[in-house]
Amino acid sequence: xxxxxxxxxxxxxxxxxxxxxxxxxxxxxxxxxxxxxxxxxxxxxxxxxxxxxxxxxxxxxxxxxxxxxxxxxxxxxxxxxxxxxxxxxxxxx
Amino acid sequence: xxxxxxxxxxxxxxxxxxxxxxxxxxxxxxxxxxxxxxxxxxxxxxxxxxxxxxxxxxxxxxxxxxxxxxxxxxxxxxxxxxxxxxxxxxxxxxxxxxxxxxxxxxxxxxxxxxxxxxxxxxx
Numbered sequence: 001x002x003x004x005x006x007x008x009x010x011x012x013x014x015x016x017x018x019x020x021x022x023x024x025x026x027x028x029x030x031x032x033x034x035x036x037x038x039x040x041x042x043x044x045x046x047x048x049x050x051x052x053x054x055x056x057x058x059x060x061x062x063x064x065x066x067x068x069x070x071x072x073x074x075x076x077x078x079x080x081x082x083x084x085x086x087x088x089x090x091x092x093x
Numbered sequence: 094x095x096x097x098x099x100x101x102x103x104x105x106x107x108x109x110x111x112x113x114x115x116x117x118x119x120x121x122x123x124x125x126x127x128x129x130x131x132x133x134x135x136x137x138x139x140x141x142x143x144x145x146x147x148x149x150x151x152x153x154x155x156x157x158x159x160x161x162x163x164x165x166x167x168x169x170x171x172x173x174x175x176x177x178x179x180x181x182x183x184x185x186x187x188x189x190x191x192x193x194x195x196x197x198x199x200x201x202x203x204x205x206x207x208x209x210x211x212x213x214x215x216x
Contacts, residue, residue, distance in 0.1 A: 058107040058197060065204045066097055072211045073096075 031077070035070040042067035099203035103196050109136060109160045110193040116162060117189060120182045127173040131165040131182070 045063045049055055113134040123129040137160055170176045 056108065056111045058104075058111065058193075058200070061197075062100060062104065062107075062200060065200070066100065069096075069204065069207050069211065072208065076211050076213075 028077075032074065035074045038063075038067045038070040096207060097203075099206075100200055103199045103203075107193065107196045107200070109134065110189055110196060112160060112162075113189050114186070114193065117182055117186045120177050121179065121186070123175075124177045124179050124182075125173075125175070127175060129175045129177065131177045132162050133165055133185075134160050134162055136160050 042063045045055060045060055049060055116132050116134050120131050165176065167176075
């Protein structure tokens with residue numbers, strides 16, 4: 001009696017998903033770049049306002065808030081990553 | 094990143110209120126200027142009245158500008174051909190300021206919500 005082996009090849013659809021999705025590191029560095037951009041935007045607006053440029057008040061407020069939210073988000077992500085690392089570090093093998 | 098979708102949705106309205114405030118102020122300042130015509134700002138409708146660009150030579154609409162300044166034609170014109178009505182401008186100014194504050198409150202709401210989520214509800 002012939003026993004058929006289980007088909008172990010990964011379906012092409014899963015291969016496609018694997019190829020298209022970027023790594024966690026890529027996503028993280030993209031995110032950090034974005035946070036940096038927001039900080040620089042806020043800083044540029046601050047410089048312009050201090051120089052006396054005619055910038056609407058709300059635009060300044062919104063850019064500052066965006067920058068602070070982005071930074072807070074980054075800090076929280078960092079805390080989670082450190083937490084995860086420490087958990088792995090403490091793990092008994 | 095589109096976590097700021099809620100904020101960006103309100104921004105054009107804030108810009109509009111800011112611009113309108115300036116226009117109303119200039120109306121009040123020119124209440125006694127001869128030959129001055131009162132101005133106002135109107136929101137450009139998104140779909141209505143906007144022409145599509147089908148040829149290369151067509152003029153593209155100014156990007157980001159969703160409002161434009163118009164001259165008020167009607168109303169009684171005095172001896173100096175000035176048609177500013179001070180009372181009406183004052184009323185518009187107050188109305189506009191309330192709108193601006195309301196939009197600012199919307200922004201504050203979105204910001205507080207995002208901060209709350211980031212802090213996981215903790216203080």
